[in-house]
Amino acid sequence: MRSAVVLGGSFAGLLAARVLSEYADEVVLVEPDPLDEDGTGPGAPHRGQLHAFLGMGHAQLEKLFPGITRELTDGGAHLGQGDAIRFYVDGRLKVPVPGIRMLGATRPFIERHVRRRVTALGNVRVERATARGLLFGPRRVLGARIAAHGEPETELTADLVVDAMGRSSRLGSWLAGAGWQAAPVDRMRVDLGYATARFARGGELPGTVIAHSMPGPRSGYLPTVIEPGALAAVEGDTWSVLLAGYADHKPGKDPAEFLARLKRCVAPFREVAEVCEPLGDVEPFTFAESRRRRYGDLTRFPAGLVVIGDALATVNPVYGQGLTLATLQAASLHAHLRSGARGGEPALRYFRTAGVFVDAAWELSTTADLAQPHVTGPYPRGYPVLKRVADGITEASVTDPEVNETYMRVLHMLERPRALTGPRVLYRTARTLLGG
Template identity: 50%
Template sequence: MQHVVVLGGSIAGMAAARALRSLGKRVTVVEPDGLAATAARDGVPQSGQLHALLDMGRTQAERWFPGLSKDLVAEGAVLGSGSEIQLFSRGRRKVSVPGNELIGVSRGLLEEHIRRRTLLDDGVSVRAGKACGLVVRDMRVAAVRVRAADSDEVHLVPADAVVDATGRSSRLASWLREEGWPQPPVDRMRIDLGYATARFRRGHELPDVRVAHQLPAAASGTGAQPDTGAMAAVEGDQWMAVIAAYAGMRPTRDPADFRRRMKEMDAGPFGVVADRCELIGEVETYGMAHSLRRRWWEVERLPGGLFVVGDAVASFNPVYGQGMTSALLHASCLAAYLRRGADLRAPAHAYFHHVRVVVNAAWELSTLSDLAQPHVTGPYPRGYPLARKMAEWMEEASTTDAWVNERFLDVVNMRRRPADLQTPRFWWRVAMARARR
């Protein structure tokens, strides 16, 4: 049985482990925090923030962890659909889309279920320690250097293949350089984002709302940056609410300021929760300086048996909720690559080209919106002014036309690629919706 070492016990790492087990591979997960079934991981400082599992992410999660949604709901997670999901854009509520679903759950509960399911498999073992290098022999990965969790001693863990799921701070490129291999080109877009999450006691104040989202918007003519926000009903009869803003407008840990900003949003549910609900615990903040994309598919010379998943490939602006869904899709890319009969120990160029489709679709959607912010200085893609104007038309039309909004949400939820919004029929409907307005 071939042995694969997965670096990182994140959702990306767990999903990759499940994909590998579906193909009969033996898996060792290397994680600095260890992986107790219910323990939080110290290496995830943003774990207390509200996270989104987009619809395609839930579909892929059900593929690798059948019955996951049902189990989460049984423990208090909340599944919302149709009009229970309220989206607001520029002060107007967008028309609801029947069949659109989102699950409200904390990252802690979601990770706990995914981790527990993965570690119940006898073919998956865990090694507590921190990966600190690779060993490449005969043009392929042969082992991982692992520093023990309780000492400075470094051990070699032999492997037929390695999957890097260590997140946006991945050191893989540096390890390859030390072994004489090229590094991937890297794209960075400065976003200077700050966001804050608070939990509130949930009662009967919003019986018909499960999820509300104030969509990102460009700065106003006065230069003021409107807040982006989302809130979801989650386990424990709670609301989790997040506020995000850029540069000097980033939210703080001040509870009074958090409530004030919720009330000032042009989205009614936020004000209701701010006025009527008890705050639980403290406001947690986190920041992200830039979005990041490592273009592994452009590296012509790769050691065999090397794969990268999750934020180690690309880390997007979190206000679009693409991270966990992308990670789950990367696991499906890995399974598809190996199911086609690819040699696990060969350079995985075809895998990275498969992942490129997922990464670039998410990158295109998020960065196009980010570039509308005055402090974001590019790089601007060719034809950006027209693309930005068309995006504004589409956003306007999706507010009132359910057909347009359904296809827009298909792209937002990563069910379709952005290119699917460029058909003549779609833009005819956009034009008709704008004419009616």
């Protein structure tokens, strides 16, 4: 492959550029926002929020960038496992899972290290410009039209173009305008709000790297007593703390309100609120709906084009799947190119492989979202039965180590959701609920 163009320089675009660097003589990363002086670069509007790097995402990131875990922890990130990761349901601490590892670091910190690795590659260059459209031939995409700020449009020819433009991607309209099919879109409105604040980190909560708390079956998945949230020990001797809420219970940017809600959380959050100094402002963000574009369902699609990251799918961020999903899509692109594909045929195999991971994240998040009273569907067939089973597994996962291990492996995208309905898990769930 002579050349590849990646439209979008945030996390998913960086991963795509890293993969393509192994297969293309030149990779052009098109990004309109300038790099910051410290190299953090552009990012999604929610980049300041607390992000999770799940087990599978962490493993895939290490494959793409060998040694990056050590690099991140040397720079101040925290790697936790076992008792250092604390999950609460309805205010009760779940039994730990020894094999699960999670990284405590902010998204800008992770992106900065990834960006430095990518831009140091000899065949990757950054073009500071905005994507204006695609160049179409009779059967394929031939490149992209771009424009730097205040400059006329120019054309970049490429053997492969990657759409990494995020949720606001205009690819659907570009395809339709050229006579191609736009992908079907699945949506689920969740009406989520969340807010992140930083606190100085001292000797409180020794050994804790990640804590996560959510309402569960006993509270009807509503924050009736315990506020939902997450906290992580991150670089710079800092706690990054997130509070979440739906519909009329969204957190705002008022620091006093944030602290008051934090004191209604489980013990680790209360301790941070009571003894740690707040740093900076509270940053709120809203997320209206989960969205999945089903490119793998199309029968006609131009060659020389793939989609990655939020441009392909975004799911409810409270489950922390976004960064991990991007790394799994990058791994799917790697597998697609390694199989011999070079852009001459439509990348439907890539979309179907990536779709396996998207569908798993979608199934997990939307099934959980439907437990919220304000979420009105669409409901999958047999949902009442599915919900009763899911509630039972969630309840059993609080005290049963084996059920919780499977639960956490699914949450961390190390196994597919169907693992939760295996005979062994269902048997131990029933035994736990019956007091056996």
